[in-house]
Amino acid sequence: MHLWLQIILNGILQGGILGISALAFSLQWGVMNLINLAHGSFQILAAYVAMVLLQRLGLDPFLAMPLVFLIFLAGGYLLQFGIINRVISGNLFMTLLLTYGLDFVLANFMILLFTADYKSVNTPYANSSWHLLGFQFPIVRTLALIFLVILSLLLWLFLEYSRTGRAIRATSMGTEPARLMGLKIPKVYALTFGLSSGLAAIGGIFFGLSNAFSPAAGGPLTVGAFVVTILGGVGTSWGPLVGGLILGVLDAVGSVILGPTYVNIITFGLLLIILILRPTGVLGRAAT
């Protein structure tokens, strides 16, 4: 019994990392109808940046986090403004093609800089755990879940109550009326992509702290974010938390029952079931 509770706990904590990743992915998808296939590689790049900052400057990843967030915010803004905006109003296929190409470029850029070998962000606490009531709480994953709750809350407050957040929501509900209010859609999109790139970077740092990674690790992260987003509902502030917890627990339990090799069956099986039964996600509203 205790073992199973620990397994479920591990799943819940894994949901934190999954959720932060999906927070970014879902924001892009919900606001711009953009499915960013380079999402995972963005996160891996952030993990490498954290690794370099730690190795070269001795900067702890948590202290580096605000800096990495800002770098990715600026980079994401420029990327959207300069490149993605050119195809965003076209059909979905064009943006898929563009972000697929972007993923390719990023992954190979990382191979060039860091080789294809597995690396990790080696902090003294990376593999340590807190112990409470006989259960093990891996420090990084526990913090990831706490961060996910805080980031979801901050994102929700920003979207709901700030002038800019309201502009982002308005644009997500219709670009034509948004333009008629005087909004500059390319800027709203650039800001949205910048913000979600910053969030993706935070997710990437957490991933790098708790897993070994290589330039090829981006793909599975994108798929994970996709499934969590579908589970929680596209474009909802709390969907990534809900979706992350569900997928985290099911993966943890499933990998014990079926063996870790078959865990993808659960991920994709779940995706299929959700798309058939409730395509709007757990928290999503019908027909957005």
Add this chain to the structure above:
Amino acid sequence: MLAIKDLSVGYGDTKVLWDINLEIAPGEIVALIGVNGAGKTTLLKTLMGLLPPWTGSIRYRGQELSRLDTHRIVKLGINLTPQGRLLFTGMSVEENLLMGAYLRRDSEVKHDLKHIYDLFPRLSERKRQRAGTLSGGEQQMCALGRSLMSRPSLLLLDEMSLGLAPIVVEMLLDLVVEIRGQGTTVLLVEQDIEEALLRADRGYVLEGGRMEMSGPSPDLLSNASLRVAYLGLA
């Protein structure tokens, strides 16, 4: 105030408007009349910079609009209440109204919000409700209120009466007259020509993408061919 000269517009290869000429003087209510597909909405979208004109010019207070982005046109004080209302359906009524004032940085937004609630007590009762859950008439009030929140100098109203009960239409159109009284110039686009011309100073008739007729409202109202075509009256 607004002068449209020899304007032609189209979608893709298809020309929709041919050599349109239209003028509006400050303080006027001008009605633009035409059946479905005549090109009324296309003209309004072009005025707002949502569609690029092929040829011709649009001058507003002496400034050329035809190459400006929509946000610049909104900033100049022109506002469109679009056909089908295009509310932000997932937002509350109050958020929709505040979106109308998005470009404003002055301190009187709160005051204007209260003014809108005075005009439309129904919106005040439902200010926390999602706009998508309002009735058709309430949605139109919300869309009109949203436009007014921008404090427009020139207000473009596209088919306000569409799908609404006659009593609501009367109320909204009477309000348009009141809005004009407060200094806003109005271009009123309607299919309900009698209701529109009864309140407008002048009217233009758009047919198949061409401006077929224009003149003072009483003249148009008594024009025999218009009465046959639009009202089915001999």
